Amino acid sequence: MFEQGLEALWHSMGIANLGWGQLLMILVGGLLIFLAIRKSFEPLLLLPIGFGCILANVPVAGLAEDAVGHLLMAGDPSHLAALAEILNVPVTQLGDAVKHASGASLVAAQTLARDLGYEPGMLQLFYEVSISTGVAPLLIFMGVGALTDFSALIAKPSTLLLGAAAQFGIFSTLIGALALNVVPGFDFTLAEASAIAIIGGADGPTAVFLASKLAPDLLGAIAVAAYSYMALVPIIQPPIMRALTSKTERQVVMSQLRPVSKLEKILFPLTVLLLCLLFLPSAAPLIGMLTFGNLLRESGVVDRLSKAAQNEIINAVTIILGLSVGSKLQADKFLSLETLGILALGAAAFCIGTAAGVLMGKAMYRLSKGAVNPLIGAAGVSAVPMAARVVNKVGLEANHHNFLLMHAMGPNVAGVIGSAVAAGVLLAVVGG
Amino acid sequence: MFEQGLEALWHSMGIANLGWGQLLMILVGGLLIFLAIRKSFEPLLLLPIGFGCILANVPVAGLAEDAVGHLLMAGDPSHLAALAEILNVPVTQLGDAVKHASGASLVAAQTLARDLGYEPGMLQLFYEVSISTGVAPLLIFMGVGALTDFSALIAKPSTLLLGAAAQFGIFSTLIGALALNVVPGFDFTLAEASAIAIIGGADGPTAVFLASKLAPDLLGAIAVAAYSYMALVPIIQPPIMRALTSKTERQVVMSQLRPVSKLEKILFPLTVLLLCLLFLPSAAPLIGMLTFGNLLRESGVVDRLSKAAQNEIINAVTIILGLSVGSKLQADKFLSLETLGILALGAAAFCIGTAAGVLMGKAMYRLSKGAVNPLIGAAGVSAVPMAARVVNKVGLEANHHNFLLMHAMGPNVAGVIGSAVAAGVLLAVVGG
C-alpha cells in the first residue's frame, strides 16, 4: 500500500502529468490576470476568466471535464467498453468519437457516465448551470439594463443609426471568417463564423450567449477576444477615428441634449420590447432581459429589485460566468490555429465596426449640416461606457472645450441594442 | 439562401405569427405593469409578473414552452413521430395528447425532447427551477419570517383566533368553486378547487406554493388574483368592515400591548414549529421556513444570515418568481372561462374572509366586554401589512385618536400562520 500509495501519488501529481499545452495555457491565464490587475483590462471578467483558465488546465484534476471526460480519465475497462458500445465505435477510437459525438448519442453517453457514478468537474458544473442554460449572460443583461441610463438615446433617437452602422463590424467579420477557410487548417461552418463575428458587437454577454448557442467549442476564444478587445478600445479606436475625420469635423460642438421625462424613461423599455416581439422574436431573451432590467430601474417602485439586479445578482453571476468561460480555455481546445484566426478576426471586427460607425457619423454630419460630430459614431460599437469615453477624449484633443461624453452615450447604448438585434438575426437564420 | 432567408425571417417575425390571444395577453401584461407602477399594486410582484406575461406571449420565441413544446414548434417529422410513439397516439393528435399527458408518459416525453436537443425556453427554465421545485415560495417565506416582528401576536395570543376565522374565506371558496361546476364549461376537480380557494388566504407565496402542487395549470390565474386582490385590500375591505360594525364598536380604543421580552421572541418560532410538527407535518415546509427566517431574525447571533434572508435572497428570488409566474400567463392557457371563474371566486374569497374576521372580532368584542375593537378582525386575512393599515385607517375615521395599527398586527401575522395551516390541511387531504 505504501509503495502503491507513493506511486499513485506520483501519478496523481500535476508535475508528472503537465503537458506543454497546459503549461502554456497556465501562462495565458496568468497573462489575463496580469492584464486585469495591472492594466485594468475589464478586470471584472478577465480576472475570473484567467483564474478559471489556470484551474481548467490543472493536470489530473479534470475540473473542466464533463462526466464522460472523467470516465475516460479513470480508464476503467468495463466502463470504457460500455461507452464504446453506446457510441458504436471500438474502444481505441473512443477519444475521437466523444469529441465528435453530438445530439442524442452525446446525451446517451453523458447519461451513462453519470449512471456509472462519474461527475462533472467543478468548473464544468458551473458551465452547465450558468452558460449552457443561457441563464448567466441573460441575468448579466438584466443587470446591464438596470445599470444603464438610456436618456441620451431617448433625447436623440437618430443616434440609433450610428449604433446600427457599427454592427457592420459583425457582418463583415462573418464574411471574413468564411473567407479564412481558403487558408488550410481553417474550416469554419456558418454557425461558427456567426459566433466569431459577434465579437464585433463589442458586448461580452451577447457574445457569450450567442457562442454558447452556435459554437460552444469556440466560446472560450470568442469570449476572451470580446472582453480583451473591449478593454483595448482606447488603443484600437483613436487612430481609426483620426484617420477618417478632419480636424474641423472633430471640433464640432453639439447642442445640449433636451431633458427627458420620467414617463419617457418608463415607456422606453416597453417600446423596445414591443418592437422586438413584433419584428425579431429570436432576440427576445436578450432584449427582454435588458428591457426588464431597465424597467426595474426606471419604474421607481421596485428599488429593492433594481438594486438586486445591479449588485447582488450581477456580481454573483459575473464570478460564476467568468470561471465558466475560463473552463473553456483548456489546452487541447484552445491551442489551435482556429484561436489565432478568431483573435485576428475579432480585431478586424472592432476596427471595421469603429470605421463604419464613424463613416455613418460623417453622413449624419453632412445631413445635419454640421450639427453632429462624426466622432460619436465610433461609440456605436457598444463597449459601454469605454467607447463613449474614448470619443470624449479624442474630441477634447481637437477642441479643449468640447465635451462629447453625453452625446456619445446615445450611440453607445444604441450599440448594445444593435448587437442584440444582430445576435437575434444570426440566431433566427443560422441557429434554427 | 437570400430568398429563403427573407422568407424564414418573415416567418420568424412576431407580427406574422401574433394571435389575438397573445395580443390580448400582452395588453394584460401591460395592464399589470401599469397597475404596478401607477397604482402601486404590489409592484414587487406584479411588475415582474406583468413583464413575464408579455415575454411568455412573444410569438415564435416560445420562452415559456418546455422542451416538448419546442419539439412541437420545430415540427421535425421524425421527431414528431418519435414523440407520438412514446405517447402512443397518431401524430395528428399530438397537440392534445401532450396537453393531457401526465406522470410517467409526460416524463418520458420530456426526456425524449431533451435527448433530441430541444431545450425549455428561458421563462420555463426559471419556472422549473424556482416554482416546480417549490424552492422560490419557500425562500420568500423565509424572508417574510425574517422581516416580520411577531411581538403583537406574542403579547396578545388570543388574536390568533381572528387569524383563524378569516380562513373561512378559503374554505367557503372551495365550496364555491365546486358549486360553480353547475355552470357549463366549469369542471374543477377537488385539487383545483383547493388551489383556487387558497386565494382567500391573501398570501402570495402560500398561493404559489399550493397551486404549484395541486394545480400547476391554474397557477398563473391564481397568483395574479392573489396578488391583485392583496393590492386591492384598501378598496375591498372598508365597506365590509363598516357594514358589519356599529360606530360604537369601531370607536373602541384598545389598551396598550405589553412589552415582549427577547426570550419570548426567540421561543416563539420554535413553539410554532413544535406545534406544526406535532399536529400538521404537511405544513412543515411553509411553517418551517417561516419560523426559520424568524429565528434568524430574533436570535440576535446571526445578523449576517438574517439580513441575507431579508434582502439579497428574497429580492433575487422575487425577480425570478415573478417572471416564472408570468410565464404561466400564456394566452392558450390563461384566456379561458376558468380564469374568469377564478377571478370571481378570488374576490368572493377576500370578501368572505374579511367578513368572517370581523364577525369573530365582534364575538371577541362581546366576550371581552368591549375591550377588543372588532375592526382588527379584518386584518386576519393576512395581506401583511396592508390589511393592518386599512384597519388603522377605518378606525381613525371613527375616532381620530384611535391608532389600531399595532393591535391589528397581531391578527395580521396570525393570518399568515392561519393560511399556512389551511394550506397544510389541503395538501394533506387533497394532495396526497
Place this chain on the structure above:
Amino acid sequence: MFEQGLEALWHSMGIANLGWGQLLMILVGGLLIFLAIRKSFEPLLLLPIGFGCILANVPVAGLAEDAVGHLLMAGDPSHLAALAEILNVPVTQLGDAVKHASGASLVAAQTLARDLGYEPGMLQLFYEVSISTGVAPLLIFMGVGALTDFSALIAKPSTLLLGAAAQFGIFSTLIGALALNVVPGFDFTLAEASAIAIIGGADGPTAVFLASKLAPDLLGAIAVAAYSYMALVPIIQPPIMRALTSKTERQVVMSQLRPVSKLEKILFPLTVLLLCLLFLPSAAPLIGMLTFGNLLRESGVVDRLSKAAQNEIINAVTIILGLSVGSKLQADKFLSLETLGILALGAAAFCIGTAAGVLMGKAMYRLSKGAVNPLIGAAGVSAVPMAARVVNKVGLEANHHNFLLMHAMGPNVAGVIGSAVAAGVLLAVVGG
C-alpha cells in the same frame, strides 16, 4: 369522506407517528440551537444545522427523504413492486435493499421514483444542490479566501510548519478510527475513517466537502462534530497548551512582523495555487477556490466581486449549507454507535492536533533560540480566528504585555491550507 378525512388526518399527524428517535433528534436540534444562541457556538452554522435537524425529523413530512424515500413512504403496491424489480429483491426486503443500493442501481431507483412522480423533500433538494455537487463548501471556501488576510503568513512563512504539524490530528485520528473497529459494532472502512479524521482539520467547509465525497452517510455527525469542537476550542486547547509548555516558553515575546507589500499579497494566492497544481491536483477544488477568493480580495480591481464573495454569496450559501447538513441528522441515520465513536474521535483529533502544533512550536522555539513562542503552534489546527485568539489569551496569562494575536494568525491560516492539503491527499489515495 369525513371519517376517512379525519382518519387520514390523524395518520398524517406528527404526534401519531413520532418515534423516540425523532423526538430525541428534535431535542438534539434544540440543543444545537441553544448552544448557538446562548453560548455563541459557531452560530452561523449551528443554528441552521440545528433547525435543519428539527425539520429533518418532522414525522410524516419526509423533508430529508429523497424520491425513493417518498416512494417507500407512500407505499403504493405497484410502485413498490416496480422498485423491487429494479433492485432485484423481494418487496419485503426493499427497505434494506434501498439502504445498501449503490452506483448504477441506486441511480436507476432514483430515476424510477422521479418518473413515477415522487419528488425529494425540501431539505433533500437543498442537500442535492448544495452539498452533493460540492458547490456549497467550495463557495464558502471562496468566501473564506476573500475574508482572510494572509499577511502574517507571508511575513513569516516558517509558521507554515506549525500548520503542517497540527494536521497530525487528522492522520492519527484516521488510525484511531480504524483501531476502533476492534470494538464490536464499529466497522469503519478506510474511506469512512478518512472522512472522520478530517474533523481534526478544524475546518468546517473542508470537513463537509470531504465527507460528502467519501462518506455521505456520516456527513451529519462529522459536520456537527467539526463545528461543535471548533466552537469548543477555547475550552479544549488551553489545558493542553499549558501542560506542554513551561511558563518561560509561554512568556516569550516575539518580534514585530515586517510589513507586507501589496504585490506580495497578490502573488501569494497565485503561488499557493501553482504549488497545488504542480504537486497535489486533488486539492485543486479547495485550494483553487480559496486562492481565487483571496485574489479577488487582494487584486484591488474587483471590489464588487470581492464584496459579493465576502457577503451575499457566503451568507446565502451558509443558510442552505446549514439546513442541508441538518438534513443528515435524521434519527435512523444519526442515532447509532458510530455517531458516538465519531464524536469521541473528533475530540481526540482536536486534542492531538493541538498537542502536535504546540510540540512543533517547542521545536521552533529551540531552533530559533527562543525567538518563537511555542503557544502559537496551537493555532495551527485552523479554527480561524478562534484558535489565534485562544493563543493570545493564554499568552497574556503568562505575560500581561505579550500580544500574540498577529503571530498566531500565521499558523492559523497555515492550518487552513494544511487541512486542505490533507484533504487532497485523502481524496487522491482513498477517493479514487
Place this chain on the structure above:
Amino acid sequence: MDTNLLIQGAELMLLGMGIVFGFLGVLVFTLRAMSALAGRLSDEESIEPAPPAPLNVSDHRRVVAVITAAVARYRASSRAA
C-alpha cells in the same frame, strides 16, 4: 353536477376550519405557557426597551463627541502647521 364532489368539499370545509381553529386555539394556550415560562426563566432577561428615542439621542451624542474631537484635533494641527 357531481353532488358527491360538493359533499366532499363540505366535509373538507368542516375538517379544514376545525383544524385551523384547533391548531391556532392550541397555539393560543401554548404561547401563553411559553410566555409564562420565559418570564420565569428570565427575570434577569432585559425587557425590550419601548421607545427607541433615547438610543438615537445617545447616538447623536456619540456623533457629536466624535465631531468635537475631530474639530479640536483639526484646530490643534492647523495651528501647528
Place this chain on the structure above:
Amino acid sequence: MDTNLLIQGAELMLLGMGIVFGFLGVLVFTLRAMSALAGRLSDEESIEPAPPAPLNVSDHRRVVAVITAAVARYRASSRAA
C-alpha cells in the same frame, strides 16, 4: 474552399445589416412617437431636473441642520449634566 458558403455569408450580411438598420430605423420613429405621446400624456409630469448640484446643496443643508440640532442638544444636556 466552399464558394457556396461565402455566398450564404454575403446574403446573411445583406439580410443582417438590413434588419439591423430596419429595426433601429423603425425604433427611431417609434421613440419619437413615444416621446410625443409621453409629452401629451404628462404636461403635469415633472421634467427631470438637469443639474444635480442644487440637490447636493440641500443635502448639505440638511446635514448641517441635523448636526446643528445635535450640537445644540448636546450642549443643553451637558450643561444640565
Place this chain on the structure above:
Amino acid sequence: MDTNLLIQGAELMLLGMGIVFGFLGVLVFTLRAMSALAGRLSDEESIEPAPPAPLNVSDHRRVVAVITAAVARYRASSRAA
C-alpha cells in the same frame, strides 16, 4: 479486526504527514522566493502603511473640512435668506 486495514491506515498516515510537511515545506521556500522577487520587482511599489491611524486622522481632516465648508455655506445662505 482487520490488521491489513490498520496497516493501510498507518501507511496513509506516513504518506499523508509526509505530503503535508513536504508541500508546506516547499511552500515556505517558495514564499520566501516570491517575497524576494516581489521586493526586487517593486522598489517603487508602495509598502503597506503599518498603522492605520494617520489615515483616520486625514479622514477626520477631510470630514472636518467638508463640515466646515458646509457650515460656512449654510451660514452664508441663512444670512442671505
